[in-house]
Amino acid sequence: MKIGERGQVTIPKDIREKYGLVHQIEVDFVPKKTGVLIRKKTHHVSPVEQVYGILRKSARTDPYIESIRGR
Numbered sequence: 691m692k693i694g695e696r697g698q699v700t701i702p703k704d705i706r707e708k709y710g711l712v713h714q715i716e717v718d719f720v721p722k723k724t725g726v727l728i729r730k731k732t733h734h735v736s737p738v739e740q741v742y743g744i745l746r747k748s749a750r751t752d753p754y755i756e757s758i759r760g761r
Contacts, residue, residue: 693699701711716731
C-alpha cells in the first residue's frame, strides 16, 4: 500500500467491512513503538453517564424501595 500525494491511503475493502470503517467514519491515529495504530472513534457513553442526574437532587429512593419490598 502506498501513500498518495495528498497523504491518502486506501484501506482494503475486506478490512473496512470487518471493522465497520464506512464512509464519513472518523478515525484516530495512535503512535506506537512499532508504528501507528488506526482506531475508529467511538462516541461510547458509559451506562453511569447515561443515567447520571436523571433524578432530582431532592428525589429519594428509600420510600420506593420500601414499597416494592412490601413494607
